[in-house]
Amino acid sequence: MPDNRGLYASEQEVADLREEIRRLRDERDRQKPQEPKPAEHKEAKDEQQKKPHPLRKVIIVAIVLLLLVGGGLWWLHSRHFEGTDDATVDAHTSGIAARVAGTIVGVYVEENQFVKSGEVVVDLDPRDYKAALAQAQGQLRQALGQAAAEQPNIPVTQVTNATTIATSSSAVTGAQAGVAAAERNYQAALAKVTEAEATNAKAQADVARYRPLAEKQEISREQFDQVVANARALAATVEANRAGALAAQRQVDQAREQLRQAGERAREAEQNAPHEIAIRRASVSSRQGSIEMARAQVEQAKLNLAYCKIVTPVSGVVSKRIAEVGTRVSPGEQLILVSQLDDLWVTANFRETQIRRMQAGQSVRIHVDALATTFDGYVESMPAASGAVTSLLPPENATGNFVKVVQRLPVRIRFKKGQAGLDRLRPGMSVEPKVRVR
Numbered sequence: 001m002p003d004n005r006g007l008y009a010s011e012q013e014v015a016d017l018r019e020e021i022r023r024l025r026d027e028r029d030r031q032k033p034q035e036p037k038p039a040e041h042k043e044a045k046d047e048q049q050k051k052p053h054p055l056r057k058v059i060i061v062a063i064v065l066l067l068l069v070g071g072g073l074w075w076l077h078s079r080h081f082e083g084t085d086d087a088t089v090d091a092h093t094s095g096i097a098a099r100v101a102g103t104i105v106g107v108y109v110e111e112n113q114f115v116k117s118g119e120v121v122v123d124l125d126p127r128d129y130k131a132a133l134a135q136a137q138g139q140l141r142q143a144l145g146q147a148a149a150e151q152p153n154i155p156v157t158q159v160t161n162a163t164t165i166a167t168s169s170s171a172v173t174g175a176q177a178g179v180a181a182a183e184r185n186y187q188a189a190l191a192k193v194t195e196a197e198a199t200n201a202k203a204q205a206d207v208a209r210y211r212p213l214a215e216k217q218e219i220s221r222e223q224f225d226q227v228v229a230n231a232r233a234l235a236a237t238v239e240a241n242r243a244g245a246l247a248a249q250r251q252v253d254q255a256r257e258q259l260r261q262a263g264e265r266a267r268e269a270e271q272n273a274p275h276e277i278a279i280r281r282a283s284v285s286s287r288q289g290s291i292e293m294a295r296a297q298v299e300q301a302k303l304n305l306a307y308c309k310i311v312t313p314v315s316g317v318v319s320k321r322i323a324e325v326g327t328r329v330s331p332g333e334q335l336i337l338v339s340q341l342d343d344l345w346v347t348a349n350f351r352e353t354q355i356r357r358m359q360a361g362q363s364v365r366i367h368v369d370a371l372a373t374t375f376d377g378y379v380e381s382m383p384a385a386s387g388a389v390t391s392l393l394p395p396e397n398a399t400g401n402f403v404k405v406v407q408r409l410p411v412r413i414r415f416k417k418g419q420a421g422l423d424r425l426r427p428g429m430s431v432e433p434k435v436r437v438r
Contacts, residue, residue, distance in 0.1 A: 082358060083434040086408065087348035089368075091427040094314050096121065096336040098329045099307040100129070107323045115312050115338060122310040122323050122335055129308060133301035140294035147287035154280045161273035168266035175259035182252040189245035196238040203231035316340040319427075344425050345380065346413040348433045349387060351406050357437040358382070364413050367432045371424055376416045379435060383409040411435075 102124030109121045206227050214224035316338040323335035346366055350358070364377040386407040388395055413433055415422060 081434045082354045084350050085432050087431050087433050089427050089429040090347045091344050092340045094338045095334045097332050097334045100304050101330050104325050104327045109318050111318050111321050113318050117315045118311050120309050120311050124308040126308040129305040136297040136301040140298050143290040143294040150284050150287045157276050157280045164269040168269045171262040172266050175262040179255040179259050182255040186248035186252050189248040193241040193245045196241040200234040200238045203234040207231045314340050339427050348411045349408040363436050365434045369430045375419050377413045380412045380414040
């Protein structure tokens, strides 16, 4: 059996050592002051907390009173004031644009620079418009010369027409005399025809009487031949006179035709004379119209030349400069924006439930965030429509699902004049207006 005494002695020593450590620890604990156990400590602390502090009730009552007073003041304030943080400073902004096409040769302002009304801010190249003005002036001089050359035509035409009418009247008188003469000649020719016919009848009768006598040789053959020749001559005279009468009749017809033509020419001259005068006057009036048109073109050319100097129509501060030297611009193209700082107001977007008791003329306190300053103002006008209605794409409640949204309406508030610091206001600044609605 093996010997385990060495091992047993060691275990005994360890046990003795542990007992000694426990004894020393107990002795040390007895020497420390007695502390309450955790449970006892917690109970004591709870008893101390349950015990009320002498000022606790006073503090609670004071807090309640303060809350009541603050709530009452807030309620009174909310009944007499309406405010919003959806408000900004607004101003009139004038966009200065080119009125004619051209190339920019000079820009004389910068952003944030103050400009006065009538000040030149941009220059365009004027050479094209100077040439156009010279051309328009030349056309005006040409129109004046043409009108001066046309003006004497009216009296000249009047004299010519009077002469033509007089000549036509004389021609008519002459034609009438010619008709009368032709008719007289015709009557004379008819008389000769009658006379020749009578003479011819006697000569033919003589032939008839002398023929038996010649056959009986009671007269000489020579005498009979003389009677026959005389009868033949008288017959030829009748034919000649008849031809002369026919010619005289044709002359009468010709004279009457000349009289008709002369009368038509006279009537034509009388009827055309007023129309020719009207034509001349219309031509003169047309020349006058050409003069007026040329003068208008000269004035337009002068205006276009003047438009090469672009001036600001209002006083204010340049908020944006777009113009640059060398840029080709077209009519209506915006070059500079000028904000008019002498006429500022506030656009406050109140909820529709806030303007129930709001009206024009009510006083307003306007706090400007950027300046940490409060200004006095008044409600200038009430809105005509909500912002949703005047937006680019207004809502269409008749389509889709309807969700009621409290609308905002822009109320215009004006600053009271004469307040210090108004010159520091700028469009776009955020403000908080409070309207006293009473």
